[in-house]
Each structure stands twice: as structure tokens, then as C-alpha cells.
Amino acid sequence: MTAFSQWMADIQQRTESALDRALPAADIAPARLHEAMRYAVLGGGKRVRPLLVHAGGQLSGAEPERLDRVSCALEMIHAYSLVHDDMPCMDDDVLRRGKPTVHVQFDEATALLVGDALQTQAFQHVADAPIADDPRRQIAMIRQLAQATGSRGMAGGQAIDLAAIGQQLSLAELEFMHIHKTGALIRASINLGVQCGRTLTDEQMATLDHVGKVIGLLFQVVDDILDAEADTATLGKTAGKDAANDKPTYVSLLGVTRARQLAEEMCQDALDRLAPFGDAGQRLAELTRFIVRRQF
Amino acid sequence: MTAFSQWMADIQQRTESALDRALPAADIAPARLHEAMRYAVLGGGKRVRPLLVHAGGQLSGAEPERLDRVSCALEMIHAYSLVHDDMPCMDDDVLRRGKPTVHVQFDEATALLVGDALQTQAFQHVADAPIADDPRRQIAMIRQLAQATGSRGMAGGQAIDLAAIGQQLSLAELEFMHIHKTGALIRASINLGVQCGRTLTDEQMATLDHVGKVIGLLFQVVDDILDAEADTATLGKTAGKDAANDKPTYVSLLGVTRARQLAEEMCQDALDRLAPFGDAGQRLAELTRFIVRRQF
Numbered sequence: 133m134t135a136f137s138q139w140m141a142d143i144q145q146r147t148e149s150a151l152d153r154a155l156p157a158a159d160i161a162p163a164r165l166h167e168a169m170r171y172a173v174l175g176g177g178k179r180v181r182p183l184l185v186h187a188g189g190q191l192s193g194a195e196p197e198r199l200d201r202v203s204c205a206l207e208m209i210h211a212y213s214l215v216h217d218d219m220p221c222m223d224d225d226v227l228r229r230g231k232p233t234v235h236v237q238f239d240e241a242t243a244l245l246v247g248d249a250l251q252t253q254a255f256q257h258v259a260d261a262p263i264a265d266d267p268r269r270q271i272a273m274i275r276q277l278a279q280a281t282g283s284r285g286m287a288g289g290q291a292i293d294l295a296a297i298g299q300q301l302s303l304a305e306l307e308f309m310h311i312h313k314t315g316a317l318i319r320a321s322i323n324l325g326v327q328c329g330r331t332l333t334d335e336q337m338a339t340l341d342h343v344g345k346v347i348g349l350l351f352q353v354v355d356d357i358l359d360a361e362a363d364t365a366t367l368g369k370t371a372g373k374d375a376a377n378d379k380p381t382y383v384s385l386l387g388v389t390r391a392r393q394l395a396e397e398m399c400q401d402a403l404d405r406l407a408p409f410g411d412a413g414q415r416l417a418e419l420t421r422f423i424v425r426r427q428f
Numbered sequence: 429m430t431a432f433s434q435w436m437a438d439i440q441q442r443t444e445s446a447l448d449r450a451l452p453a454a455d456i457a458p459a460r461l462h463e464a465m466r467y468a469v470l471g472g473g474k475r476v477r478p479l480l481v482h483a484g485g486q487l488s489g490a491e492p493e494r495l496d497r498v499s500c501a502l503e504m505i506h507a508y509s510l511v512h513d514d515m516p517c518m519d520d521d522v523l524r525r526g527k528p529t530v531h532v533q534f535d536e537a538t539a540l541l542v543g544d545a546l547q548t549q550a551f552q553h554v555a556d557a558p559i560a561d562d563p564r565r566q567i568a569m570i571r572q573l574a575q576a577t578g579s580r581g582m583a584g585g586q587a588i589d590l591a592a593i594g595q596q597l598s599l600a601e602l603e604f605m606h607i608h609k610t611g612a613l614i615r616a617s618i619n620l621g622v623q624c625g626r627t628l629t630d631e632q633m634a635t636l637d638h639v640g641k642v643i644g645l646l647f648q649v650v651d652d653i654l655d656a657e658a659d660t661a662t663l664g665k666t667a668g669k670d671a672a673n674d675k676p677t678y679v680s681l682l683g684v685t686r687a688r689q690l691a692e693e694m695c696q697d698a699l700d701r702l703a704p705f706g707d708a709g710q711r712l713a714e715l716t717r718f719i720v721r722r723q724f
Binding site: 213255 | 452461515544554570571586
């Protein structure tokens with residue numbers, strides 16, 4: 133196992149453990165809701181956002197406990213979006229992370245409340261203990277988390293995605309959708325991780341924000357390639373569903389070969405911009421390379 | 429028009445105007461989502477929570493602009509809960525505030541996203557500008573808002589309500605449900621309004637928290653009476669639906685006469701506890717009386 137693989141495994145494990153502590157216990161009333169919230173969040177997922185938070189935190193020497201807190205909030209928001217996205221009125225999907233989706237395992241009303249309550253829990257979690265040296269910065273971080281999550285971030289991206297089904301999109305329109313739908317939260321992961329530690333210069337923050345934007349798109353390009361190529365068992369979720377749903381993707385617009393090439397170019401752009409940070413940017417650079425080469 | 433009626437009309441008007449500014453414009457992308465968010469929040473509602481926020485603010489001499497900000501956040505959360513509650517997998521209701529519900533006027537997927545994005549917007553709004561003198565207190569207020577909204581507050585109450593359909597509940601169980609479902613947000617409205625201004629003693633805060641709890645239950649008792657007695661046109665939402673849905677209510681447990689009596693007792697309890705605050709508690713006392721006597 134390489135040092136990077138070991139680091140990934142460590143972050144994934146500590147995130148799982150932090151989430152387990154952050155979520156209400158399954159025997160606290162209302163027990164069925166809490167059980168379903170835990171089902172939606174625990175025991176699965178690649179924990180890409182926590183990996184990005186911790187890689188961001190390396191750039192500013194942030195305390196691991198703060199990074200865990202921010203990671204949990206991002207994972208709760210990510211999980212809430214998956215639970216709602218899988219519901220019959222959205223993507224109507226039955227499989228997620230190799231398990232039945234929440235509305236299948238429980239019921240639709242519970243899935244609705246699980247998503248709602250997970251979003252709330254995320255905001256409660258970042259207001260529950262310090263995540264930055266200055267409380268004013270903590271408030272700004274809560275605001276940034278909300279911006280990335282809401283109608284001009286992730287939820288807005290979902291709305292654009294819905295409107296795009298069966299439509300012909302240009303590459304620019306597809307990019308606009310993904311910058312919101314998955315990009316906003318990935319970008320926020322790095323930015324928030326960095327802000328848990330010492331203050332960097334505005335120029336450094338701007339560079340890292342750009343890197344976050346690139347990684348967000350890169351992640352989606354690779355997702356589209358995997359969705360087109362992989363089978364359901366490897367992916368742990370229903371494969372090929374974008375094509376089945378007549379959704380525009382990087383692969384449907386560019387073909388697999390050109391999409392792969394685009395991913396490599398984006399990866400190189402991110403690595404070039406991270407180079408001046410030296411060793412402090414090592415984990416984020418490794419993670420970027422990993423995201424391009426991942427098979428799941 | 430009495431001074432109190434004028435005060436109510438003023439708060440309702442300034443809340444409408446503050447919400448109009450706080451919500452993204454309907455021509456900002458994604459336009460349909462923003463249009464639907466505005467549809468769900470603007471131009472209706474009794475604005476009970478903003479009235480409570482401003483009445484709470486009177487007790488600590490809080491700045492009206494801060495109270496508007498907190499009011500908007502509470503109304504967005506209240507509106508999100510109504511949009512999701514009206515969806516087919518929950519109460520499946522077609523009428524709200526005299527208008528078609530969001531999933532009827534738009535579609536189910538949009539209603540889901542509207543609720544999600546309104547919740548986020550609420551948290552963004554209370555992190556967007558100061559609502560307290562001390563940023564540490566602002567963070568605590570964001571945490572309290574989340575506690576009142578989430579799985580151990582409003583959303584938890586919804587889950588308990590779902591589980592109660594067709595069940596025989598005791599009065600204590602019914603109270604437990606309502607303390608969460610509607611009570612938590614009403615209680616938070618007063619508490620947060622107070623905290624926008626100067627710091628009160630712990631004893632005063634504890635008294636006002638109790639008053640908030642009583643008003644929350646009182647509000648529900650009166651709601652149950654109105655639901656049992658009023659017709660749909662007066663109510664602006666489907667009347668008699670609790671009985672139709674076989675939901676336990678104060679009226680089904682106690683009968684109308686005893687429920688009315690309970691409401692009067694609760695009102696007197698709240699007024700007695702507010703008396704030592706003198707003139708500073710005037711609006712909250714008047715509002716409590718109004719809540720008992722309202723016809724809608």
C-alpha cells in the first residue's frame with residue numbers, strides 16, 4: 133500500500149467514525165427517522181469530499197478535528213442530495229452504494245424527511261463547535277457552505293439537470309450545469325478545508341478556488357466516462373442510466389476518447405497550479421491524479 | 429384600527445418586503461426554480477413567526493433589520509416544510525394559502541427542490557450579515573435555528589406525525605408531537621428575536637423559552653379547533669383534513685369545548701409569566717391573546 137493509499141484509507145475511516153458520532157443515535161426518538169438518516173450516510177461512499185477537505189487542510193496546516201467537522205457537514209449534504217435525487221419524482225433509482233435506496237428500504241415520506249433533516253444536521257454541525265480561529269470566519273464558512281448547496285449551487289444544478297433531460301446541450305451549457313450540480317460542493321470542500329487552518333493570501337485562495345473548480349468538472353467528466361463504460365456491480369449504483377434517461381453527458385457530446393483527453397488536460401492544469409505550493413499541495417495533487425484514474 | 433392591528437400589519441408588510449429582497453429574483457438562472465421558490469414564500473401566510481420574532485425583539489430592544497433577517501429565515505424554513513408536507517408522498521394536498529400547492533402549480537420534482545433550496549437559503553440568510561452583537565452569539569443562534577428545524581425539532585415532529593396516522597395517541601404523546609412539529613419553530617422565533625438585542629438574564633431567557641413553548645402548543649390547539657370548525661374558503665387551505673386523514677388532534681381527544689378551555693388556560697399561563705417584563709412584553713402578550721382568538 134502506498135503512502136497515499138494509506139492516507140486515503142485513514143481519512144475514509146476517520147470520516148466514518150466522525151459521521152457515526154455526528155448523527156443522532158438510532159434509538160433516539162424519532163427512531164425510524166434517525167435509523168434512516170444513518171442508513172443514508174454511513175457505511176458507504178468514496179468520501180471524495182472529506183478527502184478534498186483534508187487535502188485542502190494540508191495547505192493551511194489545519195487541525196484534523198476541524199476538518200472532520202467540515203467533512204461531516206459536506207457528506208451529510210451530499211447524502212441528502214442523493215436521497216432526494218433517487219426519489220421517484222426525480223431519478224427514480226433503486227440502488228445506491230450497492231444498497232436499496234432510502235425510499236425503497238424505508239418509504240417515500242421517510243426519504244423526503246431524511247434528506248431534509250440531513251441538510252439541517254449539516255448546518256447544525258458546522259455551528260456546533262469552532263471550525264476556524266475567528267468566529268467571523270466561521271460565519272463566512274457557513275455562508276459559503278450554503279451558497280454551494282442552494283439554488284445557485286448544487287440544488288440549482290439539479291434544477292438545470294431536470295430541465296436538460298431530452299434537450300440538446302452545448303458543451304458550455306453542460307459545463308454550466310455541472311459547475312453547479314456536483315462542482316459547487318467539490319469546490320467548497322477544498323475552500324472550506326483550507327479555511328480551517330491559517331490564513332492564506334487572496335491570490336493563493338483564488339488559485340485554489342480555480343483548482344477546485346477544475347477538479348469539480350474533472351470529477352464529472354470521469355463520472356460520465358465510468359457511467360458509459362462500467363457495469364452496475366462495479367459502480368455500486370445503476371450504470372448506463374444517463375443514456376437511458378436521455379441525459380446529455382460529456383461522453384454523449386464528445387465521445388469517450390475525447391472525454392478522456394479532456395480529463396487529462398484538466399488534471400494537468402490543476403497540477404500545474406498546485407506546483408508552487410510545494411509539499412503542502414502534495415495530497416491534493418495526488419488526489420487529483422487519483423480522481424482521473426479511478427475505476428469506480 | 430387598534431395600535432396592535434397596525435403593528436401586525438406593519439410587521440407583515442415589512443416581512444413581505446424583506447422576503448422579496450432576500451429571495452433570488454425570478455429571472456436569475458435557474459429561473460423556474462427561483463420563480464417557484466418565490467411562489468412558495470411570497471404573497472401569503474399569516475407571518476406568525478415574524479410577528480413572534482419582532483415581539484421577542486421588543487423584549488431586548490433589538491434592531492428591526494436584524495429581526496427582519498431572522499424573520500425571513502424562519503419564514504423560508506416554514507415555507508419549505510409546507511411545500512414538502514403538501515407533496516403526494518406526505519399529506520398530498522392541493523391548496524395552500526388559497527393557491528394551488530407548489531407541486532400542483534409546478535411539478536413534484538420542482539417542489540422537492542424548492543423545499544430543499546428554501547431551507548438552504550434560510551441558513552445562508554442568517555450567515556449573510558450580523559444578527560447579534562457578538563459573532564459567537566450569531567453562531568449559537570444558527571445552531572439553535574438548526575436544532576429547531578431538524579430531526580429533533582420540526583422534521584422530527586413530521587416523522588412522529590406520519591407514524592401517528594391511524595394511531596390512538598394519549599394527550600402526552602400528542603403534546604410531544606406538537607412540541608416538535610410546530611412548537612419548535614415558534615419557540616425558536618421568540619428566542620431568536622430576543623437574542624438579536626441586548627443580553628437578558630438566564631432566568632429571563634428561561635421564562636421566555638417557557639412562554640414560547642406554551643405559545644407553540646396553544647397555536648396548535650387553536651389550529652385543531654379551526655380545522656374542525658372552519659370551512660376551506662375561510663381557512664385558505666383544505667379544512668377538516670385531519671379528521672379525513674384519521675390524524676389525532678386536540679379536538680378528537682378532548683372535544684371542542686375542552687380544547688377551547690385548554691387554550692384559554694395556556695394563554696393565561698403565558699400572560700402571567702410575561703407580566704414581570706412590563707411594557708417590553710406588551711406585543712408578545714397581545715400576540716398571545718390574538719393567537720387564541722384568531723378565526724383563520
